[in-house]
Amino acid sequence: MGMSRRQFLQGGALTAAGIALSGTPSEANADAPVTRIKGLKASTTICPYCAVGCGLLVHTKDGKIVNIEGDPKHPINQGALCSKGSSLYQVAVNDRRLQKIMYRAPGSDTFVEKNWDWAMDRIALRMKETRDKTFKATELNKKDNKEYVVNRTDGMAFFGGAGLDNEECYLWSKFARAMGVGQLEHQARL
Ligand code: SF4
Numbered sequence: 001m002g003m004s005r006r007q008f009l010q011g012g013a014l015t016a017a018g019i020a021l022s023g024t025p026s027e028a029n030a031d032a033p034v035t036r037i038k039g040l041k042a043s044t045t046i047c048p049y050c051a052v053g054c055g056l057l058v059h060t061k062d063g064k065i066v067n068i069e070g071d072p073k074h075p076i077n078q079g080a081l082c083s084k085g086s087s088l089y090q091v092a093v094n095d096r097r098l099q100k101i102m103y104r105a106p107g108s109d110t111f112v113e114k115n116w117d118w119a120m121d122r123i124a125l126r127m128k129e130t131r132d133k134t135f136k137a138t139e140l141n142k143k144d145n146k147e148y149v150v151n152r153t154d155g156m157a158f159f160g161g162a163g164l165d166n167e168e169c170y171l172w173s174k175f176a177r178a179m180g181v182g183q184l185e186h187q188a189r190l
Pocket of ligand 1 (some may be wrong): 047048049050051052053054070078081082083084085086
């Protein structure tokens with residue numbers, strides 16, 4: 001049997017009125033936020049994506065992340081998140097997320113698994129090699145044709161991320177300057 005547009009709208013209105021009288025949806029809505037996170041441990045953190053620095057609540061059960069949402073008590077975002085922040089759960093809990101060091105040697109077409117100690121030693125070695133090769137103690141200024149002390153390397157750049165807090169950024173930039181690196185950039189600025 002067919003149904004006209006008017007009959008369809010009348011049926012929908014009656015159903016909505018019946019639900020409103022029974023009170024069921026409003027009770028369910030009021031309880032939903034509490035039951036959804038009942039018994040879970042909540043930890044606060046900051047979204048790693050951009051310089052806005054929205055606050056997050058990470059809910060865990062038995063040490064595993066089961067939910068991530070905006071922190072309603074955070075002064076910056078007051079519970080709201082943009083689409084990137086809203087999808088953070090899928091970044092944290094994702095079987096396609098790479099969690100091991102995979103290394104492809106120059107000229108090779110194959111990635112091999114390495115451990116963190118190996119990776120840290122390798123990074124330190126390559127940084128030292130690059131710095132030694134490119135460090136300049138002085139540089140000629142073409143305008144006045146004088147040699148000035150610069151103590152820098154242009155062979156490396158440092159790139160920070162929005163997941164770093166103030167103290168980490170301070171240490172990170174100090175380390176860069178101590179290495180003689182003048183090119184510092186930040187992921188959230190790009
Ligand atoms: S990426 Fe979105 S949720 Fe994350 S800090 Fe920036 S604005 Fe906030």
